[in-house]
Amino acid sequence: MTWKATLVRERFEWKDAKDILAMELPQSPKSDFIFWKAHPSGNFITKSGYAMLVENRIKDEDRLNRDTLKVLGIVWKDKILPKWKVFMWRLMFNGLAVNSNLSKRGIEVGSQCEYCGYMDENIQHVFQTCSVARLSWMVYKIQVQIETLEPINVKKWVQNYILLFHSEDGSNGSRIEGFIAMLWSLWVTRNARVFRKDGGHARTVLQQVEVALRTLSVFQQSPHPIQIDPVPPDSEPREPPGFLLVQLGSNQNVFANFVLQVDGSWDKKTKRAGWGWAYKDGNMEMVVFQAGGGDYGCTSTALQAETRACLRGLQWAKERNIMEILVFTDSLILVSELKKQSEYIVHVTWEIQEIRKLAATFNVRSILKTDRNKVEMAHVIANKCRKDGSTLSFRIFGVNLFYAASLIVRYEIVASKIVQVL
Numbered sequence: 048m049t050w051k052a053t054l055v056r057e058r059f060e061w062k063d064a065k066d067i068l069a070m071e072l073p074q075s076p077k078s079d080f081i082f083w084k085a086h087p088s089g090n091f092i093t094k095s096g097y098a099m100l101v102e103n104r105i106k107d108e109d110r111l112n113r114d115t116l117k118v119l120g121i122v123w124k125d126k127i128l129p130k131w132k133v134f135m136w137r138l139m140f141n142g143l144a145v146n147s148n149l150s151k152r153g154i155e156v157g158s159q160c161e162y163c164g165y166m167d168e169n170i171q172h173v174f175q176t177c178s179v180a181r182l183s184w185m186v187y188k189i190q191v192q193i194e195t196l197e198p199i200n201v202k203k204w205v206q207n208y209i210l211l212f213h214s215e216d217g218s219n220g221s222r223i224e225g226f227i228a229m230l231w232s233l234w235v236t237r238n239a240r241v242f243r244k245d246g247g248h249a250r251t252v253l254q255q256v257e258v259a260l261r262t263l264s265v266f267q268q269s270p271h272p273i274q275i276d277p278v279p280p281d282s283e284p285r286e287p288p289g290f291l292l293v294q295l296g297s298n299q300n301v302f303a304n305f306v307l308q309v310d311g312s313w314d315k316k317t318k319r320a321g322w323g324w325a326y327k328d329g330n331m332e333m334v335v336f337q338a339g340g341g342d343y344g345c346t347s348t349a350l351q352a353e354t355r356a357c358l359r360g361l362q363w364a365k366e367r368n369i370m371e372i373l374v375f376t377d378s379l380i381l382v383s384e385l386k387k388q389s390e391y392i393v394h395v396t397w398e399i400q401e402i403r404k405l406a407a408t409f410n411v412r413s414i415l416k417t418d419r420n421k422v423e424m425a426h427v428i429a430n431k432c433r434k435d436g437s438t439l440s441f442r443i444f445g446v447n448l449f450y451a452a453s454l455i456v457r458y459e460i461v462a463s464k465i466v467q468v469l
């Protein structure tokens with residue numbers, strides 16, 4: 048048997064016809080049968096159906112192209128301040144809290160630019176088209192073109208320049224750093240204008256660049272600069288390097304300004320556990336982490352203590368009406384479990400489910416696996432709660448004030464270290 052090619056071509060679209068003609072035909076007549084193509088056996092299995100759905104969803108998501116990966120790789124490998132790296136990453140994924148992004152998320156802000164009054168302050172406006180950005184680039188030592196006629200995709204534009212500088216200067220060139228320093232300065236100046244009503248003219252931006260470049264050179268000369276991760280991401284490029292990320296909230300593309308660190312502490316011999324959390328509210332311009340709370344109890348594993356810390360921290364944030372949250376944990380297993388949709392490690396099944404359920408009620412919520420030093424304050428609280436068998440609640444001051452005060456002093460010291468890293 049063969050296909051009647053002319054007939055097929057007549058009746059079907061070109062591409063469908065091609066696919067049909069490419070199909071093999073049995074040599075003798077056969078009855079039709081149902082075949083489930085997501086499993087090699089052809090039999091439908093729930094698990095394979097599920098896997099197929101998940102795979103389709105991943106395909107649907109905006110996949111990163113090679114250029115983006117390459118650019119992220121270049122940025123991560125560059126010896127620049129870690130906070131610049133995170134900033135660049137947010138810039139590339141439109142995760143910066145510009146007014147248009149905030150309005151989209153239902154936060155009451157005017158969406159216009161504080162500098163020129165332009166109605167829609169989006170990232171393109173902040174970094175390219177606002178008059179202050181335009182003028183700053185115009186007089187800057189690094190030549191960067193800004194198309195004025197057509198709307199430009201900022202991500203593409205940033206990408207193109209980094210690739211260009213990289214190809215022309217190699218890894219040792221300073222133009223990439225200069226380019227990032229300018230982007231950073233435009234952002235910092237914009238924030239000062241929005242939060243502190245500093246005028247923030249082009250002159251301020253350029254002074255800011257000088258400061259940024261000086262900070263960078265000090266950083267580069269220090270013997271042990273803090274590197275987040277020298278390895279560029281490849282498999283999960285939506286995450287900053289060194290982070291494992293799970294997004295559980297309804298809006299997946301932005302980062303919250305409210306950061307919660309959670310950590311558990313566990314003693315194998317006694318099975319005694321403590322958990323604690325600390326927070327930093329970017330919306331309130333807080334620069335150091337503050338103690339959130341903590342508690343103690345018994346758990347069968349360390350993971351369970353981590354899970355409990357995460358759950359309690361989130362519940363606490365929920366009570367305070369926080370709607371957008373970014374959680375830091377140093378537990379890789381916890382984040383891996385949260386990434387799954389089912390079949391959790393059996394002894395934390397219920398709490399993982401609780402966390403996922405609670406997560407769904409936040410507008411924006413992501414959980415990041417970070418280094419231990421980024422959850423240091425939560426760690427101190429968890430340890431303290433476990434060792435002392437104490438409960439800590441800074442909202443209602445369930446501990447005696449002297450104890451609370453001594454903790455705060457210690458946290459401030461720890462926190463100042465953390466801020467540098469962030």
Ligand SMILES: [Zn+2]
Nearest residue numbers: 160162163177
């Ligand atoms: Zn403007």
